[in-house]
Amino acid sequence: MNSFITILSIIVILIGVFGIIIPLIPGVPLILGGILIYALYYHFTIISLKMIGFLLILAVISLASNHFSGIIAVQKMGASKYGIYGGLIGIIIGLIFSPFGLLSIIIAPFLGTLIGELMSGKKLIDSSKISLGNLIGYIFAILLDFTIAGIMIYIFIKAII
Secondary structure (H helix, E strand, C coil), rough: CCHHHHHHHHHHHHHHHHHHEEEEHHHHHHHHHHHHHHHHCCCCCCCHHHHHHHHHHHHHHHHHHHHHHHHHHHHHHHCHHHHHHHHHHHHHHHHHCHHHHHHHHHHHHHHHHHHHHCCCCCCCCHHHHHHHHHHHHHHHHHHHHHHHHHHHHHHHHHHHH
């Protein structure tokens, strides 16, 4: 059973790592979930409740940054509702075409925001700036998530080895 719990935890953590890139999978919360499975099984003797609390704080920071980074970026740039919805549609299209490369997950939201802003009546240069702001916010959130995930995985590996 010990091996099963370890393998299950690692699988959930790996799905979480993929979730950092794929917007519909909650990456960092899944990493926390994988670690929590392990901690619960061992009654918080290997990974303490205090450590889980610290990891929970990291997960909340990740969720907040994911939520606010894109919104702040597009609002600072003056995005319209069309641009915001275009970006969301772009994410969905990017996910559909992601088997053709992870680049589509980045390019599609950029193009969706650009098209949405053009539809709202903005000029190409303004629409491009807003789309770039959305892209920068998205990349910032991914980089922060990878940093937080790295810390969480490091703590997990250090605890189980």
